[in-house]
Amino acid sequence: MPFIEHVSDSDLERLALERVVPALLAHGFCYVDGVLGELAGAAVLDQVKEMHRSGALQDGRLAGSVPGVHRRSIRGDKIAWVSGAERGCEAISFLLNLIDKLISVCASRLGSKKIRERSKAMVACYPGNGAGYVKHVDNPNCDGRCITCIYYLNKNWSATEHGGVLRIFPEGKSYVADIKPLFDRLLFFWSDRRNPHEVQPSYATRYAITVWYFDSEERAEAKRRFRDLTAPADSLPTSPP
Ligand SMILES: Cn1c(O)c(C(=O)NCC(=O)O)c(=O)c2ccccc21
Ligand SMILES: [Mn+2]
Numbered sequence: 389m390p391f392i393e394h395v396s397d398s399d400l401e402r403l404a405l406e407r408v409v410p411a412l413l414a415h416g417f418c419y420v421d422g423v424l425g426e427l428a429g430a431a432v433l434d435q436v437k438e439m440h441r442s443g444a445l446q447d448g449r450l451a452g453s454v455p456g457v458h459r460r461s462i463r464g465d466k467i468a469w470v471s472g473a474e475r476g477c478e479a480i481s482f483l484l485n486l487i488d489k490l491i492s493v494c495a496s497r498l499g500s501k502k503i504r505e506r507s508k509a510m511v512a513c514y515p516g517n518g519a520g521y522v523k524h525v526d527n528p529n530c531d532g533r534c535i536t537c538i539y540y541l542n543k544n545w546s547a548t549e550h551g552g553v554l555r556i557f558p559e560g561k562s563y564v565a566d567i568k569p570l571f572d573r574l575l576f577f578w579s580d581r582r583n584p585h586e587v588q589p590s591y592a593t594r595y596a597i598t599v600w601y602f603d604s605e606e607r608a609e610a611k612r613r614f615r616d617l618t619a620p621a622d623s624l625p626t627s628p629p
Pocket of ligand 2: 524525526585
């Protein structure tokens with residue numbers, strides 16, 4: 389289905405330079421509404437709903453497993469990882485392509501960061517049973533993730549009725565930022581300890597798509613560290629030097 393180009397490349401460039409970069413540098417987070425427009429946004433929502441209906445979304449793994457506490461009470465989120473190339477993900481692919489363009493314009497202006505790669509997209513659904521996501525930092529220990537980017541898909545969302553607000557606790561600031569997971573809203577924030585955040589209990593089905601952009605150097609270093617950790621036993625020193 390041909391999507392109407394809601395935003396031109398020059399629109400994206402202006403959006404990145406005039407809105408996203410200044411906000412990320414000043415506050416560490418930024419959201420933009422009406423990014424894809426009604427038609428393309430609805431196409432993404434339809435594809436996510438179909439994934440949910442078809443059972444493609446699986447129970448999210450426990451962030452920090454709490455022995456003996458039943459999963460549902462901690463995390464009711466269901467997730468699936470998509471590259472965008474899968475059948476039925478064409479609209480998601482269109483979204484990812486647009487976000488990639490936005491970030492590539494921002495990257496050169498975000499100081500030393502070299503952002504050349506990203507994760508696959510995590511399609512997430514909170515089923516509306518009161519589950520949320522406990523306060524956490526996405527990348528607390530330099531795993532390479534630099535910018536978290538979340539696209540929200542929830543029409544007619546009322547925070548007072550449905551909860552599900554993303555609350556960011558910007559490090560060192562005296563305020564919190566409450567962000568409603570509204571349809572066709574795109575949010576960016578630094579993935580590291582500058583932005584602890586929580587998903588408050590959701591009482592309606594809450595869909596979102598997240599991608600994480602890597603800082604190439606931090607990612608390469610993290611891979612080196614990880615490789616050392618998983619090196620075969622005989623290559624590790626057996627006795628203290
Ligand atoms: C389902 N879900 C999440 O929703 C968030 C998260 O911070 N979401 C913020 C939001 O949806 O507004 C996560 O950070 C997350 C990390 C690993 C696995 C699943 C995860
Ligand atoms: Mn998170």
